[in-house]
Amino acid sequence: MQKVLVVDDEPQIRTVLRGYLEAEGYNVAEAGDGAEALVALREDPPALVLLDVMLPGIDGLEVLRQLRSFSDAYVILVTARAEEVDKLVGLGVGADDYVTKPFSPREVTARVKAMLRRDNRGDRTDGDSLLRFDGLSIKPDHREVEANGMLVALSSLEFDLLATFAAEPGRVFSRVQLLEKVWGYDFYGDERVVDVHIRSLRAHLGDDASDPHLIATVRGVGYKFVAQPR
Known part of the structure; x- marks a missing residue:
């Protein structure tokens, strides 16, 4: 089963999302704050993280920043205000999608399903072809990229x-x-x-x-x- 980590400081929201996600066959873990989330992310990495921006202690953006240093798990950021999405997108914080509160658990679950269908x-x-361009080479079979002779992560x-x-x-x-x-x-x-x-x-x-x-x-x-x- 694919694992989803739900990070939110509101237990009721975590419980509702867990119910919907488990009904779709996902293995769901929870974290109530940023520090707890970072421990969970390192100890048992999920395929996707539903991450609230406003968390006590370490906020969601800092959790995401640290996560990106060791994982490319999908991240759907959750924010309390629709206008915050513009700011978050402008910051380029590395999330794969954004949802705003209040949200429909069905919609969130649908977004998770759509994202995780990209398993493969x-x-x-x-193909196994090597794509070469000026200063750039791409190896699709190995999923490797070199820019000016240096591997790029x-x-x-x-x-x-x-x-x-x-x-x-x-x-x-x-x-x-x-x-x-x-x-x-x-x-x-x-x-x-x-x-x-x-x-x-x-x-x-x-x-x-x-x-x-x-x-x-x-x-x-x-x-x-x-x-x-x-």
Whole structure:
């Protein structure tokens, strides 16, 4: 069974989410604060974390920051205010989706199911071919990336985004198309998560959005891969 960690300081919310998630066949663990969550994340890593932003002691953003140093588990951030989502997306904190309170447990469960259907994340890249571009090489079979001769550590979503671009250089992808290809056809979260992961991918690869040599923004449409094949 896939494991989901629910992190929230309200016991009632944890109990409700546990009930819905266990009914779908998930193994559910709980944490009531940030410190407890970090212990649980290291001792028995989950496939996905439902993480409240406002936690006593270590807040959700700090938990996420530390989590990203040792895990690429999916993270759905939970915030109490809808307007907070804009701020969180702008910060590029590395979450895969966002939900706001009050939420429907059914909707949250549906988002978890959609995210975890990406179990076989390597299936979104194919073949044993080595993709080479100026200053960049991608090994889809090994899920490895080198930029200027140095290995680059990418999250699973970041790698899948890069592989999607590199498979069709020059093609313009809308955010919706990228969500369908990388996150999955049944993903219905916030499409701004694409911008967050593009920003993070560019940072890892040393790509400048104002003068891109890899991923260019096509204003009003989406993104395209502009690197030249070798």
